[in-house]
Amino acid sequence: MDYRNAFAISATGMDVEKLRLDTIAANLANIHSGKGVDGKLFRPLHVTTSEATSNFAVGFEQLAGAQLHGARVLSVEASNVAPRKVYEPGNPEADDKGFVSMPGVNQVTEMVNMASALRAYEANVVAMNAAKTMALKALELGGSQ
Amino acid sequence: MFGQTEAITLDMLKMALDAASLRHQAIANNIANVNTPGYAPARVSFEAQMGALRSTLQQGNPITPGMLSGIRPVLEREAVVQESDRTALLDKEIVNMAQNTVQYEALLKALGKHMSILSAAVAEGKR
Numbered sequence: 001m002d003y004r005n006a007f008a009i010s011a012t013g014m015d016v017e018k019l020r021l022d023t024i025a026a027n028l029a030n031i032h033s034g035k036g037v038d039g040k041l042f043r044p045l046h047v048t049t050s051e052a053t054s055n056f057a058v059g060f061e062q063l064a065g066a067q068l069h070g071a072r073v074l075s076v077e078a079s080n081v082a083p084r085k086v087y088e089p090g091n092p093e094a095d096d097k098g099f100v101s102m103p104g105v106n107q108v109t110e111m112v113n114m115a116s117a118l119r120a121y122e123a124n125v126v127a128m129n130a131a132k133t134m135a136l137k138a139l140e141l142g143g144s145q
Numbered sequence: 146m147f148g149q150t151e152a153i154t155l156d157m158l159k160m161a162l163d164a165a166s167l168r169h170q171a172i173a174n175n176i177a178n179v180n181t182p183g184y185a186p187a188r189v190s191f192e193a194q195m196g197a198l199r200s201t202l203q204q205g206n207p208i209t210p211g212m213l214s215g216i217r218p219v220l221e222r223e224a225v226v227q228e229s230d231r232t233a234l235l236d237k238e239i240v241n242m243a244q245n246t247v248q249y250e251a252l253l254k255a256l257g258k259h260m261s262i263l264s265a266a267v268a269e270g271k272r
Binding site: 002006012016017020050051066068072117120124125128135137140141 | 162165166169170171172173174176177178179180181182183187194215220232235239242246249252253256257260
């Protein structure tokens, strides 16, 4: 009976969703960014995750409960989205037709992803609180009855 | 009379509490991986193994400690969740978690009652 594992699993879930929210915030913050110092446009970031697995020996993994490790982040990658072309003839970065390239951040997609990441984060908090309630209830055992 | 029921009740409550605790970890794992592509949800099988015990009790026969051997909480994996079913997974897991928490507290209550019966029997000797 190990409560710490339940807390650790929920913590990994919160970690992953927090990073997802951070990247969404970065994408939205750069929605109107021009070219950087390296002359490249910002590309929207995307988080890839997978289920976390342990590096322990397989024999140990046979223990029920020792096989559960929550989620982990595989990578944060810049996605290959074509830049948006915005007509802004007054902009110093405009090309000869008056178009400016802006990062291909899709505001609607980012907002939808944010809502789902937020909901997943909240679900992890609820799971952690449930584990806490269960652990505290078990502590009452053997007290005044 | 006391020796047999005592051992069975405590053993079964202990196993059921272990199963509920493991089930909570499985649910927490499913919730943590709610946005993971290609994830197979974890499940705990335990109550389904109680069929033989239940029919023995219904026939009015006592359960012997030997019948409990081989019964233990087992971690299983379901089929991989399709992308379109992912939002339904979260709702389902939250419901499972609420149910499991109540189940866990009910088991603790049963264990507490069992202990208080034992302490009542022990206290009788003092008089």
